[in-house]
Amino acid sequence: MSDITREAPITRAAKWFDPRSRTINMVGFILNRITALGLTLYLCMHLIVLSQLAQGPGAFDTFLANIHNPIFTFLEVLVVTAGFYHGLNGIRIVLISFGVGVRYQQALLISVLVITVVVSAVFAVHMFSF
């Protein structure tokens, strides 16, 4: 196993995101990891942005006006989708870690994916129709 430690961390990390020749379960893991990183990034940005709230009405209302465009709406849909997937998949992992439905984990994962797609589609339609 010493071969691996000689590789750079980035090379090793890249292997997490390689779904070639793998099953849908691997896709579940990849999405979980991507959404985890994405949501953490969002959390950082969110905390920074909200500091505007403390500065008073002017700055915040300007900010709200600024983000009212399709790009930000799209990003918002993305965040909700990511959050939804990460949450549902998290529930699945907690369940199987406590021994509930391990044999049906793949069916659970597919359900998670389907529900995420449906919910985010509905949410996107809702957001863009305003």
Next chain:
Amino acid sequence: MNESLYGPKTGEGAWLWFIKALTGVLVIVILFTHFIVNHFVAPNGLLTYAEVLKYYQNPIIPIMEILFVVFVVSHSLIGLRGIILDLKPSRSLLTAINWVFTAVGAVAIIYGVWLILTLVAKGASS
């Protein structure tokens, strides 16, 4: 021989994972409650600063928000540390990460709580 074979392992064991799972579930619960409460407290959304301040006057909101900040920050930092662990950091790097993450977590939580309390105070005075 692989040094990891008999190398020291941190004794964190189940608890850190358990906290991550627990905070993850609690975040979901709070988000869910958030949507329900929002539906009653602010049915038309929060579109201006004044509305946000007013929103924070309902005592459920700041309590919920503070808990949310605590859980979400813990969950994401434990998770991020887990991802770094998957890359086999050296013992010393891991120790550094533990301290940095604890500090970052504490600062983020204090900042979040301060922000929420500021909004509550501003709303009460206006």
Next chain:
Amino acid sequence: MSAIRWTVTFQVFRKKGEQASHFDEFKLEVDPDEYVLDGVERIWAFHDHSLVYRHACHHSTCGACGMRVNGAEKLTCITPIRDVTQDGGVVRVEPLRNFTLVSDLAVDMGVMYKHMDLVGQHPVNLDTNEAIQPEARPAGPTVDRPDYLRLSDCIECGLCVSACPITASSPDYLGPAVLAGAQQGGILGDAQVFHLVDSEDGVWRCHSAFECTAVCPSFVDPGWRIMDLRRQVIAESFRQLFGGSNPKETGSKEASK
């Protein structure tokens, strides 16, 4: 077996000593029902006698011939060529990942073996310890008292270790095979094994990609076993938190080595 013949190109990973690695191509005429290992063996016998690959039993009981075939981990002795390519197609054969490469297609799985001993996985078990999942049990009636010994289902082929995305980045992770072995051997009777399983490189390193279970040729289902270990560890941790005693501090696993 059939009278059909396919022409298939084998792309074989090659590496000798410190030389750089490359792929060699061999065009073979094969029976599609032949196994991938038969193709590799023919390359060695008739085309290139320097090809290094590991194999022994040719019927999935020894676990020596695990390779990556077109990217996916396969036990090549039971993988028909028909399943991995078509007439005129390519069979790309590479060694397993996450192990030390010996040469060409052979890897050294010594570390996994050592870990197996460390968690006390017994090569021979009472049948009752085997095949906990009912659907993984062989069909047909069995005797009432299954008190016979049988060799463990796990053939220690290393496919799961190669397929796991976490062993790919963190060589310290005990890995699916070893954790499955620990689950089978039991963790509650031995504090040393318990702490190993409940460590940063134990069950908590798993992120439920279930690739181990997908590639396991022996229906060991390491993914399920890791999840079962988590359940046991959490239950035991809570039991101890509320005043239960520690698992026995025995040296038996050490002594048996």
Next chain:
Amino acid sequence: MSKPKVIVIGAGFTGVATAHDLALRGFDVTVVERGDICNGTSGRTHGLLHSGGRYAVTDQESAIECVDENMILRKIVPQAIEPNGGLFVAIDESDLAYAEEFIEGCNACHIPIVELNSKQALAMEPNINPKVIMAFTVPDGTFDPIRLALAFAATAKKNGARFRTYTEMEQLVIDGQGNVKGIKIWDRARDTHAELDADLVVNATGAWVGEIAAHAGAHVPINPTPGVMVAYDQRLVQRPINRLNKPGDGDIVLPQRRMMVVGTTSYEVRNLDYVPVIDSQVKLMLERGEELVPGISKTKPRGVFTATRPLIGSGSSGRSIARTFKCFDHKETDGIGGLITITGGKATTLRAMAEKTADMVCAKLGIQAVCITKDTVLASYRDFYPNN
């Protein structure tokens, strides 16, 4: 004071067991193997730990060897053995007629047997042919081929033996008097060549002994006889099921982990390095196996493979050749010093083969050392790797 150097060519059952015995007796042992452990015939055995019952009538010398060694292996390498016993079942009248000879043979060879009626046999193994008339239990077992060999190799390594795997013998080094002084090797993993000198070279290459010995101009009467085996994906029986009759094609069904292996046939080949599977023999396996365990046709074949037995003797057909082993001192047979050959035998008798070979090595090199392999419990097979 330096230890006498012995090179063992081949890391199959004979080679690893010989290395183990020689290492215990204090030799400097190097094993040279062109593949990994159990790369040839040894790996591909069906894994029957013989009770000797199979040869109790036709080949009593082998039968006695088998039953003795069976009991020893159970003690020294339990890690690789399913010690569940076995059954000899009589399905038709000709089987029944064989029973008397069988009982006599087993008694003569001290093989403990118990007679069962059809009901008892079916209670023990519900999936065997319900037409079973009578059956005998024997102390058969199954073993895991590679782990059996690895346990010997690991123990040898602990006692100082070196294993050069993926290293092919290219040539025997022969001095002016025509005696073997060492070997030239090709390390296939690193693609390097080297020469090893030795006080004695042991040719333990099973079916390949003839090819190796020919390098020195020596002759071994070897008759490589491949057989086809088929592994099916269900374990319907828990112990080896033999047909109560003279050894023949497809007359044994035995469990291997989650599977069953049906064996075996017997034919002849020219090229030992690649022995093709013969379709008609696979069909025969299924038909014959079905007579013993009728559920087989409902299971799926999982692996089809051939293994080449190293039978001693030439001219006669495979089935009639005795299964005993033989050690050849080429000084006596061909006037070539420094080379001995061990071949023949069964997997079950690997330890005894090694003992006899090591005895010959001691005699030739003038060393006084007794064999203690009978009482030496082997190390974990997992200790063999990493092997450099």
